Amino acid sequence: xxxxxxxxxxxxxxxxxxxxxxxxxxxxxxxxxxxxxxxxxxxxxxxxxxxxxxxxxxxxxxxxxxxxxxxxxxxxxxxxxxxxxxxxxxxxxxxxxxxxxxxxxxxxxxxxxxxxxxxxxxxxxxxxxxxxxxxxxxxxxxxxxxxxxxxxxxxxxxxxxxxxxxxxxxxxxxxxxxxxxxxxxxxxxxxxxxxxxxxxxxxxxxxxxxxxxxxxxxxxxxxxxxxxxxxxxxxxxxxxxxxxxxxxxxx
Amino acid sequence: xxxxxxxxxxxxxxxxxxxxxxxxxxxxxxxxxxxxxxxxxxxxxxxxxxxxxxxxxxxxxxxxxxxxxxxxxxxxxxxxxxxxxxxxxxxxxxxxxxxxxxxxxxxxxxxxxxxxxxxxxxxxxxxxxxxxxxxxxxxxxxxxxxxxxxxxxxxxxxxxxxxxxxxxxxxxxxxxxxxxxxxxxxxxxxxxxxxxxxxxxxxxxxxxx
Numbered sequence: 168x169x170x171x172x173x174x175x176x177x178x179x180x181x182x183x184x185x186x187x188x189x190x191x192x193x194x195x196x197x198x199x200x201x202x203x204x205x206x207x208x209x210x211x212x213x214x215x216x217x218x219x220x221x222x223x224x225x226x227x228x229x230x231x232x233x234x235x236x237x238x239x240x241x242x243x244x245x246x247x248x249x250x251x252x253x254x255x256x257x258x259x260x261x262x263x264x265x266x267x268x269x270x271x272x273x274x275x276x277x278x279x280x281x282x283x284x285x286x287x288x289x290x291x292x293x294x295x296x297x298x299x300x301x302x303x304x305x306x307x308x309x310x311x312x313x314x315x316x317x318x319x320x321x322x323x324x325x326x327x328x329x330x331x332x333x334x335x336x337x338x339x340x341x342x343x344x345x346x347x348x349x350x351x352x353x354x355x356x357x358x359x360x361x362x363x364x365x366x367x368x369x370x371x372x373x374x375x376x377x378x379x380x381x382x383x384x385x386x387x388x389x390x391x392x393x394x395x396x397x398x399x400x401x402x403x404x405x406x407x408x409x410x411x412x413x414x415x416x417x418x
Numbered sequence: 419x420x421x422x423x424x425x426x427x428x429x430x431x432x433x434x435x436x437x438x439x440x441x442x443x444x445x446x447x448x449x450x451x452x453x454x455x456x457x458x459x460x461x462x463x464x465x466x467x468x469x470x471x472x473x474x475x476x477x478x479x480x481x482x483x484x485x486x487x488x489x490x491x492x493x494x495x496x497x498x499x500x501x502x503x504x505x506x507x508x509x510x511x512x513x514x515x516x517x518x519x520x521x522x523x524x525x526x527x528x529x530x531x532x533x534x535x536x537x538x539x540x541x542x543x544x545x546x547x548x549x550x551x552x553x554x555x556x557x558x559x560x561x562x563x564x565x566x567x568x569x570x571x572x573x574x575x576x577x578x579x580x581x582x583x584x585x586x587x588x589x590x591x592x593x594x595x596x597x598x599x600x601x602x603x604x605x606x607x608x609x610x611x612x613x614x615x616x617x618x619x620x621x622x623x624x625x626x627x
Contacts, residue, residue: 169540169582170559207606212539238437243561243604263433265604288467290535290563291431333535333563364537387533417539417559 168415171381172212172388173402174366175395177202179216179248181225182232200236206395207240209402212417214240215336215390217268217295218248218311225249230262237263247295247336256283260291268293268336271309274316274323277330284331289363292334294327296320298353299340305353312340320353321360328361335361336390338368346372346393354384366390374400374408381414420620422446423458425485425501427465427475435464435498438603442614452484460620461488464603465500469509469525469566472500473517482518489520489595494620497597499564502590505597511566521592523570532583537563540600542578542588550589550596550615551577558608560588560600567599594623 177184183197203214216236219229226249233246246259247268256267256279267287273280273294283292297312298305298320305320324335337357339350349370358365364387367380371394380386394400406416422439426432426448439446446462447454455461463485465472476482489495497505509515509525517525528534539559544551567586570576580588580599588599596616602609 169536169538169562172538234433237434241438241441241604241606241609243563243601260431261433263431263437265431265434285468286471289565290466290537334537362532362534364533364535387538 170212170415170417171386171409172366173210173377173405173416174213174215174245174388174390175202175206175211175402176215176217176368176390176392177396178218179232180218182228185218199232200239203236203244204239206402207242210406210418211242211402212388213243213245215245215268216247219246226255226258230258233259233262233264245293247293250279253279253282253286256287260287264291266291266293266334268295270295270297271311273327274307274309274318277326280327280330280332284333289331289333292332293336294332294334295336295338296323296327297338297340298350300350300353305356308340321356324357324361328363332363334364334366336366336368338390339370342370343368344393345370348372348376349380349384349386351379351383354380354386358385364388372399374405377405378409378412378414381409420444420460420617420624421458422460422462422617422620423454424448424462424464425455425481426450427472427479427481431466432464434603435462438610438613439617442610442617444613444617450479450481452480455481455484455488456491458488458493459624460494460496460616461485462496462498462616463501463504464498465504466563467500469500469503469511469515469517472504473515476504485518486520492594492623494616494623495595496616497595498603499599499601502568502597502599503566505595506568506570509566520595521568521570521575521590521597522572523568525566526569527566528583530583535563535565536567536582539605540580540582542580543585544578546577548577548591549619550591550612552615552618553611554608560598560602560605560609562588562600564599
């Protein structure tokens with residue numbers, strides 16, 4: 168059976184992992200390469216780096232970071248952040264990323280999704296969506312959640328998939344950082360209208376939240392940040408919990 | 419020293435296949451040159467993306483005949499993902515795309531209510547024992563990402579199946595041609611075993627020359 172995927176995610180700026188991560192057993196917890204290898208050995212199903220190239224100047228060092236990371240892990244690596252044009256996607260894939268996630272650039276230029284899907288394939292074209300509840304609906308935000316776009320999340324999810332996105336990474340801005348559970352209503356809504364895999368992001372604070380997102384919204388994968396990085400739970404503990412609750416998980 | 423060439427036709431993420439081979443001590447050549455291919459002991463065709471683009475790229479670089487000649491020489495050839503699909507007669511991706519025709523059968527799309535692409539870790543069921551599967555247990559997990567899957571005419575080529583909606587062929591082998599629908603280079607330590615076993619097959623074939 169196809170398993171649900173458990174995906175550690177970190178924000179990488181200037182070659183360093185941002186947001187406090189504390190692990191006793193790591194020499195340098197700010198080193199994305201070391202963290203990625205650590206999670207890979209712990210049983211992560213994929214690794215995601217976000218915010219990797221905020222500015223143009225950082226580009227070359229970001230490519231070399233992707234390359235070094237790919238040298239050290241043998242599970243899929245998704246990178247996102249700073250993607251503006253086709254060449255950025257090409258360079259990230261060429262450096263060793265398996266998938267490239269685009270957010271603001273896709274909103275500003277939806278054709279980038281089509282171009283990426285056509286040239287590199289849907290399997291490596293991920294659209295990341297930051298959604299916030301406005302009245303009875305969800306609106307998508309660009310620029311790391313700071314700019315309202317007026318676009319409805321359902322319409323944007325549908326358009327992204329029609330243009331060739333092979334996967335959606337959906338972050339609830341309301342739930343993000345709260346560790347109070349995923350936005351089940353948002354995820355269910357998106358799962359209902361698209362057939363591509365959906366990665367749930369934002370709000371996972373304990374294994375019960377993950378189980379809930381899987382059972383109630385049928386998401387395909389879970390993006391984990393704080394729940395892992397603060398050392399509250401290990402991947403092993405999370406996976407065991409899900410297995411004991413009859414979720415298909417790779418061990 | 420073994421000469422292993424990874425075919426680079428401009429798409430595909432060839433570096434990760436190169437990395438997997440490095441991890442098992444093999445320094446492979448990444449090339450799109452016909453002579454490099456023909457002079458190799460073993461060749462790997464990786465690949466992601468669409469069937470049409472893949473076949474177009476292979477044709478543009480004059481690699482269609484090089485691959486066929488290499489295979490007809492009886493030397494070991496390994497296809498990965500799109501590299502598996504390219505080996506069949508044709509693919510229904512983007513209409514009907516003629517492929518290399520080295521394994522009889524076609525490539526069809528997942529249908530029904532399934533989430534597509536079939537993306538993530540899924541298990542293999544071993545149908546037939548083979549040296550490519552040495553040390554690999556039944557029900558092992560590998561990383562898949564694809565929307566189309568092979569339908570071989572001859573069931574005898576099927577080494578493993580994987581269940582997604584129904585059972586499809588996830589590893590095939592015909593004479594000196596071997597192919598996996600999943601990505602061994604993205605499948606952790608067990609994935610490396612596939613490359614290691616392939617390299618052992620190459621070693622044995624050079625010995626018998």
